[in-house]
Amino acid sequence: VDFDLTSFASLCAADFEANYQLAKLIGEKDFSTLFHQGARDSMYLGKIAKGVVLAVVFDRSTTLGLVRLRVKRAVEELDGIIDKLYDKLEYRNEEYDKSVVDEEFTDGIESEIDKLFAD
Helix, strand or coil: CCCCCCHHHHHHHHHHHHHHHHHHHCCCEEEEEEEECCCCEEEEEEHHHHHCEEEEEECCCCCCCHHHHHHHHHHHHHHHHHHHHHHHHHHHHCCCCCCHHHHHHHHHHHHHHHHCCCC
């Protein structure tokens, strides 16, 4: 991969948040998948359990239908796995203060986005 994965992940999360707000404006609960088509490459984003996003970048040799089919199967499997992982984390970290980590995570994301758009 020839790009900054941290920036990519941050922007994918921001993309989902922006589309969540758009969904609310038109009366939808949310959009569980997003698709962006480019001239050479395209990107398909699918929401998984606990706010995890699966990103698939593919070129013109792959069809959107195939990606959707494979993502649907992957999401079904990953939902259970991610739920189990979060359950283990909750069990191990019963005294863990989520607000501190969430604040640090948010600050980090905002910093990465600021770096992307700095002049």
